[in-house]
Amino acid sequence: MLNLNSPDSNSNSLQDPISLNVGGEIYTTTLDTLTRCRDSMLGAMFTGQIPALRDKQGNIFIDRDGKVFRHILNYLRSSSLDIPVEYSELTLLRREADFFQIRPLLEDIRRCEALVPLSHKGGPLGAMLMVDVDCKVQVLHFNLRRGPQNYELRTCSVRFFTVDLFCTWKAFVALLCERFSYRTPQGLAHPRPCNSRQNRLKLEWVPRPDELPLHQYDKQRYQGLTISDPEVSQAHSDENSTHRSPYDITDGQSFMEELLTVSLAEGFKVDSVTPDPTDILNCASLRLVKC
Template sequence: MSEPITLNVGGRLYTTSLTTLTRYPDSMLGSMFGGTLPIKKDLQGNCFIDRDGKIFRYILNFLRTSHLDLPDDFQELGLLNREADFFQIQPLLEALQKIKAKATTVRMNTILNIVYDSHLHNIGSFPVKIISVEVFSSSCALLKLLNSKFYYTINGERTPIDTKEENQNLISLEWVESGLNAMGREYLMQNWKSLHVSASHRKIKNLQMFFQQVIKVAVNGGFLLHSFPTTSSSPVIMQFTQC
């Protein structure tokens, strides 16, 4: 067995084996550690490569397993593709091409599904309408965008929307459709929220306004609306493509 080899890639240290580095002999790493190309050393004697150290972990893991494993929310496909091209790892480039083709298909068929409900809560002679909404989407990017644009206010204080990290395809919202200043204490006691949209900071007065603002946020964020239901049946399903 060969001794472990430590690489300094852009300031990050990685330790691996000669077998891993030469798994693909035609790659740059295969040529370097196969004796064809020269190897630079840092002051500590580690093999130095002046490339992105953070992204190199995915390069090295691919060399170890011949399988590309990326986080679900990975946002640096372009950078990883450039690094794979620099290192001339053809099987990795082919795996990335498949992922990009799949991502393009998803972007071209982004579905936004809004399920909503409402009920009245009577405070004396004042009826208060509470709206519950669940927003599903096939695009985590679209949900992340929506999550960043809506916020609550509780007793005048701005509060971010609470998202469930375990389900990246869902945003749950609940707010009071409209409120009266005289009921401020009751709002505080009941923990009622009003919903707003930035950057206009407009208060969402009803469901129709919510739908309109969702479309506006999506379109301004680079999504193109292709279909919207013309009836008032539940749920509301919109179809977008991402530019």
């Protein structure tokens, strides 16, 4: 075992270029690159804080995944995570970054993982998604204040939408919970699966009619449904806003459009549509299968 900070090894070990044997893969780099992240394991190893081993050829030996290490080394060189769009070993790369304790790289990997479609994360083929959509209309009577003692009786129709969704792939249900948000006077709130297995989701929302004032809408404890978007979430959560957001789900069609956009992107294909297969956006029941 060799201590790189020992007097005997300083003249030999700390000179560029430095050769590494990582799991049988040989890399050549510089001391500056290896110590770019000082609080990492590599930073500690090559500043003499941790002892290191050499192989028979004199290369510093590290018993980790040699092929994945190229991404670790490239990140230290450029401070940028440059991997293919459909890179399939993010989990392994995260494990290696965690072992070497390169925290900026770990953060970049987590951001990258959040953008990778679930279908690229090994979702199960044959997974089934079943959706039932229902809409009921109710006539609402309310008083509109015109003055201190002057109230006018108003009437409007309110639509109650309900979606019952079941998916054998619970990670997809989790994705939908992140994709949609309830819009309430207190701000945005994500829906949650409604069973312990986390593969069933029920959504209930009431779009606000133009003729129904916002304070009356809130008084009835109605909640809208919107597409989550971090860039506009603050604007959506403003309880005093009287403007409808373009991200709001105002009817069954807009919900179905969004659901199909997400599910088709994750590899689902439409299997059956009820009652009219030619009118999928206005269907009552829909079944999709992951191919």
